[in-house]
Amino acid sequence: MATTYVFYNVNPEAGLELYERLARRGHVDSMVACGIILVEGLAGVPPKEREGVVWLEKAIAAPGTSAQACYELGTIYYTGIDGFIEEDAEKAYELFERAAQQDHTAALYMTADCLVEGEGVERSVAKAIPLFYKAADRGHRFSRQRIRELLARCDYPL
Template sequence: MLGDTPAMYKVGMILLKGLLGQPRNPREAVGWLKRAAERADTDNPHALHELGLLYESAEGNDALVRDEAYAFRLFKQAADLGYKFSQYRMGAAYEYGLMGVPVDARLSIMWYSRAATQEEHQSELALSGWYLTGSEGVLQQSDTEAYLWARKAAMAGLAKAEYAMGYFTEVGIGVPANLEDAKRWYWRAAGEYSPGVEDVSL
């Protein structure tokens, strides 16, 4: 069947989320997303990622059965096409052992790095975490790099990164301790992300 891949993806998302006055129809949505995914390329990786999200959780969706291994393959395919949000999912999968893959620091850092070079901000924060702890034989610990990656994500407005910046500037990780700066970061983060902020002693 001929058709426009971005349009197939768009129709799938409209039916999935009930947009533009359309009733939600998850079963039909998955069909459209699968059609778009079959034709995925570097310009059109989005359907692979959305299907990955659906198969990873499948909560409240009787149109499909949860399949983490398939979700991982979909994310991997989109990540290989350069889709930064799927690259982030790959980094997280290898960091935490999600979707049935083993924990692998080297692969986690590799995928986070690829996404971070495209300014995927959660990956920037994840790299900050890797630099904070280091990984023997894989990544040398560096407070400076931890600070710089967190700052990059925080400057983009990622609330968890703003919170991390508050901690780094309070304690003096990668930067001289500065309680005034720390407070500013905590307050900024609290505007968008409050859990855990109120119990920090300044």
Template structure:
């Protein structure tokens, strides 16, 4: 009887130990999600809000708990990369994102694609960037689709109609996709030209403070494309875009303020006349 009781006690202890270990691992991921989850990551649980940027006060916590949870899920690895990036540890961030991408994280593929496209911290390699973004886009990641279109490669270049289709799905929620699809509709790429639909897409992206979409919306309002012509509205859109650093919007504002120009005999601009 004593031996049986002892054996039962050991069995119960083992079960409790396993449960505690599982709970501890789960707690690490919960804390990692809380401070480092990306709102745009398709792997993010629906009940996790996520943060667009990791708060400075949470960086060390994010690194600690995401690192402890990184052996379990690709989401934790991706979030660990975000934490390292926020802590200016570019080499560590790159390594974490590579591991996450190898495990199928489309969010990590997008981050790597952007790094290779811009040459930030790695040798610039647009071909590799395109492959990464194509993988993410094929898996339905909205940022993968929109960044691929912005890169001007893959489906956007070789199959504009398919690019439209991919962007249409992403444009349901993604401002960059709304902007890119708006450009395609405005230019008639991959299908019929539709200024009204393009303007509506620019309005959606502008509502999310997308600088380039605000500039395009200003141009459409100024020219009366896809809707009413409204110079005051155009100036307001240009101003919002300019405040966000959009250079074309700054030029448009200058042109509205100084509509007349002086040119020399050769037709070269001498100066603007402002009234």
């Protein structure tokens, strides 16, 4: 119901309230939803980046570590939030890698991209290509495109 309220713009405030109630009870996916909604300011809910990041951190700290929370927080560290979180490629890479270890498709791509570009990690195309292939096998279109680009150039030490 919370998803319908927020993401179909039926009643975003009520949806966020439902997510928060579930999150306070330990429901990890609801923690992630709260984090995303608050950081992005989705569906008319005003952005509250600090509060959103706290929910994402709680989701990461919860048993089982949420791959989606790792990916979302990794994205925040990758891009930064003006006046709140500085860009931190190493922290972003660490979070992307944690999510990729759980086969999170977008995190597989971002981990590979960081490896190719040397963003937050030592550059290694050899480590990146299998991750791009894994993401591509899961339907990630940009991974397929990146594989083609890398193979066309072939100027990387493998």
